[in-house]
Amino acid sequence: xxxxxxxxxxxxxxxxxxxxxxxxxxASIQEEGxxxxxxxxxxxxxxxxxxxxxxxxxNKCVQRDDLDWxxxxxLDADCVILSSPIYCMGICAQAKALIDRAQVFRSxxxxxxxxxxxPERKGKRLGVFISTAGQKWDYVFDAAVPSVKCFYHVTEIxxxxxxxxxxxxxxxxxxxxxxxxxxxxxxxxxxxxxxxMRERFGDGH
Amino acid sequence: xxxxxxxxxxxxxxxGNTETLLDAxxxxxxxxxxxxxxxxLRDLHYSACRGCNACxxxxxxxxxxxxxxxxxKILAADVIAVAxxxxxxxxTADLKGLIDRAQFLWAxxFxxxxxxxxxxHIKRHKGVFISTAGQNWENVFDSAYPMVTAFFxxxxxxxxxxxxxxxxxAYGGIRGHPTxxxxxxxxxxxxxxxxxxxxxxxxxxxx
Numbered sequence: 037x038x039x040x041x042x043x044x045x046x047x048x049x050x051x052x053x054x055x056x057x058x059x060x061x062x063a064s065i066q067e068e069g070x071x072x073x074x075x076x077x078x079x080x081x082x083x084x085x086x087x088x089x090x091x092x093x094x095n096k097c098v099q100r101d102d103l104d105w106x107x108x109x110x111l112d113a114d115c116v117i118l119s120s121p122i123y124c125m126g127i128c129a130q131a132k133a134l135i136d137r138a139q140v141f142r143s144x145x146x147x148x149x150x151x152x153x154x155p156e157r158k159g160k161r162l163g164v165f166i167s168t169a170g171q172k173w174d175y176v177f178d179a180a181v182p183s184v185k186c187f188y189h190v191t192e193i194x195x196x197x198x199x200x201x202x203x204x205x206x207x208x209x210x211x212x213x214x215x216x217x218x219x220x221x222x223x224x225x226x227x228x229x230x231x232x233m234r235e236r237f238g239d240g241h
Numbered sequence: 242x243x244x245x246x247x248x249x250x251x252x253x254x255x256x257g258n259t260e261t262l263l264d265a266x267x268x269x270x271x272x273x274x275x276x277x278x279x280x281x282l283r284d285l286h287y288s289a290c291r292g293c294n295a296c297x298x299x300x301x302x303x304x305x306x307x308x309x310x311x312x313x314k315i316l317a318a319d320v321i322a323v324a325x326x327x328x329x330x331x332x333t334a335d336l337k338g339l340i341d342r343a344q345f346l347w348a349x350x351f352x353x354x355x356x357x358x359x360x361x362h363i364k365r366h367k368g369v370f371i372s373t374a375g376q377n378w379e380n381v382f383d384s385a386y387p388m389v390t391a392f393f394x395x396x397x398x399x400x401x402x403x404x405x406x407x408x409x410x411a412y413g414g415i416r417g418h419p420t421x422x423x424x425x426x427x428x429x430x431x432x433x434x435x436x437x438x439x440x441x442x443x444x445x446x447x448x
Contacts, residue, residue: 049292078291084334087254087326121292123341124395125387126331129289133334179384182330 039233041065042113043074046120046131050076053168053212057201057222058119061166064226070233073109077130080106085136091143095150103137110138110191111153114233115162118184122169127180135183141190153192160236162229163193165200166222170207177202201225244436246270246429247318248279249311251325251336255283258373258406258415263324265422266371266404269429270320274437280311282335287311289334290341296348300355308342315396319436320367322404322429323389327374331384340388343395350395358397365439367432368398370405371425373415377408401435404428 043062045055055076062072080102090098097103110116120131127135144150153161165184169176181200188198203218212218248267252259260281267277285307295303302309315321325332332340349356358366370389374381382405393400406412406421415421431447438446 047292048289052292084253084338085328087252087257087328087333089254123290123292124337124343124391126337126340126384128292129334129338129341132329132331132337133289135331136328136334138329179331179387182384186329 039114040071041115042109043117045076048078053206054119054121056212058166060222061226064223068230070230082134084133085139091140092147097140117164119166125179135187138187138190158192159194161193163188163198167202168206169204172205176204244275244319244433246275246277246320248322250281251333253283258409259324259326261415262425263371265425266322266429269426270433273430273433275433289338296345297352300349300353302345320432322369324371340392346395363399366398367401368393370403372405373409374407375410381407
């Protein structure tokens, strides 16, 4: 299978600042001939976790929605990229719903002690968190990051393999386009991800 | 003087650790003479904020669902207790869904400038955050606080106190915790008496 990347735009607002930044990274990856599948969370249905803990026994979620197929894509990708704007000092509710639904993988890993990804791929996959915030505070992303780490840890992406591209002070629509460094950082991040994927997986797996 | 205490349960799991802790808080508030009500977010129909920013022009949300009535209750309450378990190091998506929908109040305060909570108003309106976590890490609640702070700021409540209990997995649930339920009940009583004191004499009995 050729190298492939799953890019998830978590914002309810299509083509806003966080998704635009995601698109920059995606374009940089695609330029290297690596396949990227992009999904906008607002176009699919991923309901919040019900906290029923059934996944601790069933090894699957009792809810039937788009996580049925999106969950498998999360595990199959060589690199997963999640983008979300900051709303009220945290990731948006839609992105938090996706992260909370990853509970099924946490149950698989820590409760049932079953493999989440094939052993040869464990600790090799890459994760990226892309975010934008209207506020200029340097701590505006602090409360978002721990939940993102949980999301990646339960899908067997190591802390050291999570990259962050977080840009504050972009409030108005399209403001990211005028940011002095974000575009170049997104481009460089895309190239770095491709380089790392090729080192780890060759031209595919 | 009637004091309204509103409890908002953000847990999808009915009558679990967090909701039980909220119930203890509300029992304490009721014991101090408050009118109490509990709203369970799981029972409401609402969608997350769409990020459309229409409220920046109108001051109202274009989404018409059960949250309109809940925001009326929030703004009419003297005390609110917002409860959520910790899922993936943060509040639940259910509670975050409510918090993000308060954007229309932010818009009224900072964009349209037709809503203002005076210092006196904020002092007389108390917000309490109630949470439980399975993990025993000391920092497990840290990411929840900024989002709850944003919510209390937006709705005109002073962030008065936290009632938190971690390590639920080891205690076998909130009922196995040595102090949390009693603490919640005491704090429910205290906050109502504090608001009553502020309303009647204008002075705080707390500090």
